[in-house]
Amino acid sequence: MDTFLQLVLNGLMLGGLFAIISVGLTLIFGIIRLVNFAHGELLMAGMYLTWLGTTKLGLHPYVLAPPLVLVLFVIGVAIQRFILQPLLEARDAHVQIFATVGLSTALINLALLLFGADLYATPAAHVRDPIMLGPFRIIVGQLVMFGAGIAVVTGLHVFMERSFLGRAIRATAQHRAAAQLMGVDVNRIYMVTFGIGAGCVGLAAALVAPVYPTSPTVGTYFVLTAFVVVVLGGMGSLHGAFIGALLIGLVDSLSGFYIAPDLKEVVIFGLFILILLLRPTGLFGLGRGSE
Amino acid sequence: MIDWTGGRRLMLGALAGLGFGLTASAAQAELRLGALFPFSGELAMLGDESWRGLELAVEERNAAGGIRGEKIVLVRGDAVDNNQAVAEARRLISVNSVRAIFGTYSSARSQVASQVAELARIPYFEMGAVSDAITDRKFRYLFRTNPTARDMAARSIEMVTNAVAPALSVEPKALRVAIIHEDSLYGTTVGRFQAALAREHGLNIVETLPYPANIVDMSSLILRLQAARADVVLQTSYQNDTVLFFRQAREANFRPRAIIxxxxGYSLRETMQAVGQDVIDGALNIDFTQFAINPAAAPGIEAFVAAYRARYNMEPRSGHSLGNYVGAKVFLDAIAAAKSFSADDIRAAVAAVDVPDGQTAEGWGVKFGPDGQNERAKMMGMQWQDGRLVTVFPPNAAVSEMRLRR
Known part of the structure; x- marks a missing residue:
């Protein structure tokens, strides 16, 4: 029983990690309707920046979170403005997706060029210390990620519901042309949305770097799971993504123990297909009919 | 125009056939050899480290006058994935007209690229890929100097029975052994040999757990090892999963008596730094010969390290450079001894190589079996001690006593 509860705990904590990485992706997916294949590489870039900040400037990784959110926001806005927006009028909308694939490959190779294939470990600074809860253990960093995941999802929800900009973003997602007719500057909305999505990755990078070693391909390890989380939760649904992430974390942890570590992906993707068959819009999707 | 070039080539051929020295133009005074390694992508670092060994061997040979007065020129091919390994092998052979291909570090890429070379009847010299399947195909022009997955598994089981068990003063059969490995061809091959050899020696295997190398969480796997009360863990891994295993084992307070x-993944300084010197301390490791070894058991290793430092201005990053250096020297010597640069003459010269045990800088000797595998190749047993990876097994090569938590 103790083992089972520890597994559940591990699963929820792993879910927190997946959630914090997936939030930005689901935002971009839901609003811009863009599958951003370079998402993992933005995480990778953020993790390298965290490593640089901790080792060269001697700062705690968490202190780097606010500046990283800003830097990634700017990078996100730039990607939307200079790479994706010019392609918006392309004959086929899929060109944008291919552009993100190209960006992903370019960023991985840029990292190889700058840092080599070495693995970099961000100093832990007590982030990896365990906390004992009776017979159970949690790592400080995992708890922080879990809390940050809830905070980001809640914060973004309030922003989307209450603020003027949030309403404009939702309007654009619901019907781009209608929003444009109502005077919404769609291109600006897209830039801001991509920026916020990338900013979320900046936060994720600062939290993930001390618990996970950084390498040029680190993004590819997470991005596939992030896609599953996004689709599972219902494309664009923020709390859906959070619940989806916890679910994937739990399945990962339990199947890794009770079935086999090399079969857990089979279980995860099997479940993924099953849910899509039963509920094509995901667990918390808006249902058919939304754009 | 086409007729003209065709005619010219025919004429040159005729001149060469008549024995005139006219065809020995500048372009022909060089012996082109292919160097196929992963130079980019996730295996780039050890691919590059492997290449340095080959480069040093070739530069040393060129400084001594090359082979029969011809300067050796290495043509690089980037085996970034399996498809590109095939494409690059084809390019080296058909566009660059190399006489032989050296490589490859990655087993999967060696497997596919050597097939291209075999079909083109170009010798393929493997100095780093460990999968046994490569030489199991019994190719005619394929030779391998380095030890294989089977040698690695044999050495790890030998260490459990002949080093770890005696050090803990227990019977080998009393140890609870767990085998974990990443689930690509590499880890699977080593893991299977380990399981088979462990059964042969009557060891008690309590878990055999494959996992994907890009795993992001190993906590469930570690809980299983804890539930199975494993004393000895054998892990075959790359770097990322090694770091993850040590970190998460420590976080879960899982402390087996020996990790081999x-x-x-285990040999790199970067792994030690990423894991933490205190956390990895005491971990045992089976690998190609590394540098903290008794020089009497590996003659020439000190000269190699000096040459490496002079050339690259740093310490060798792993033993891969040494292994490729020793392998390349063996093959270059054979090419020099061959009657001509034709594939069959080179093949005959390589097949005749006979270096006794303990006579290379790797510590082993060279004698190729009918399948092209060096039957004298062996792995070494090492341990992380105070931030250094030192050889502890076999005893004649050891520079330090093995330390285990009792």
Whole structure:
């Protein structure tokens, strides 16, 4: 029983990690309707920046979170403005997706060029210390990620519901042309949305770097799971993504123990297909009919 | 125009056939050899480290006058994935007209690229890939100097029975052994040999757990090892999963009495730094010969390290450079001894190589079996001690006593 509860705990904590990485992706997916294949590489870039900040400037990784959110926001806005927006009028909308694939490959190779294939470990600074809860253990960093995941999802929800900009973003997602007719500057909305999505990755990078070693391909390890989380939760649904992430974390942890570590992906993707068959819009999707 | 070039080539051929020295133009005074390694992508670092060994061997040979007065020129091919390994092998052979291909570090890429070379009847010299399947195909023009997955598994089981069990003063059969490995061809091959050899020796295997190398969480796997009360863990891994295993084992307070790793993931200084010197301390490791070894058991290793430092201005990053250096020297010597640069003459010269045990800088000797595998190749047993990877097994090569938590 103790083992089972520890597994559940591990699963929820792993879910927190997946959630914090997936939030930005689901935002971009839901609003811009863009599958951003370079998402993992933005995480990778953020993790390298965290490593640089901790080792060269001697700062705690968490202190780097606010500046990283800003830097990634700017990078996100730039990607939307200079790479994706010019392609918006392309004959086929899929060109944008291919552009993100190209960006992903370019960023991985840029990292190889700058840092080599070495693995970099961000100093832990007590982030990896365990906390004992009776017979159970949690790592400080995992708890922080879990809390940050809830905070980001809640914060973004309030922003989307209450603020003027949030309403404009939702309007654009619901019907781009209608929003444009109502005077919404769609291109600006897209830039801001991509920026916020990338900013979320900046936060994720600062939290993930001390618990996970950084390498040029680190993004590819997470991005596939992030896609599953996004689709599972219902494309664009923020709390859906959070619940989806916890679910994937739990399945990962339990199947890794009770079935086999090399079969857990089979279980995860099997479940993924099953849910899509039963509920094509995901667990918390808006249902058919939304754009 | 086409007729003209065709005619010219025919004429030159005729002149060469008549024995005129006219065709020995500048372009022909060089012997082109292919160097196929992963130079980019996730295996780039050890691919590059492997290449340095080959480069040093060739530069040393060129400084001594090359082979029969011809300067050796290495043509690089980037085996970034399996498809590109095939494409680059084809390019080296058909566009660059190399006489032989050296490589490859990655087993999967060696497997596919050597097939291209075999079909083109170009010798393929493997100095780093460990999968046994490569030489199991019994190719005619394929030779391998380095030890294989089977040698790695044999050495790890030998260490459990002949080093770990005696050090803990228990019977080998009393140890609860767990085998974990990443689930690509590499880890699977080593893991299977380990399981088979462990059964042969009557060891008690309590878990055999494959996992994907890009795993992001190993906590469930570690809980299983804890539930199975494993004393000895054998792990065959790359770097990322090695770091993850040590970190998460420590976080879960899982402390087996011995961890025996295999391969590049365990040997790298970067792994030690990422894991933490205190956390990895005491971990055992089976791998190609590394540098903290008794020089009497590996003659020439000190000269190699000096040459490496002078050339690259740093310490060798792993033993891969040494292994490729020793392998390349063996093959270059054979090419020099061959009657001509034709594939069959080179093949005959390589097949005749006979270096006794303990006579290379790797510590082993060279004698190729009918399948092209060096039957004298062996792996070494090492341990992380105070931030250094030192050889502890076999005893004649050891520079330090093995330390185990009792």
């Amino acid at each position: 790793g295999g391969g590049g």
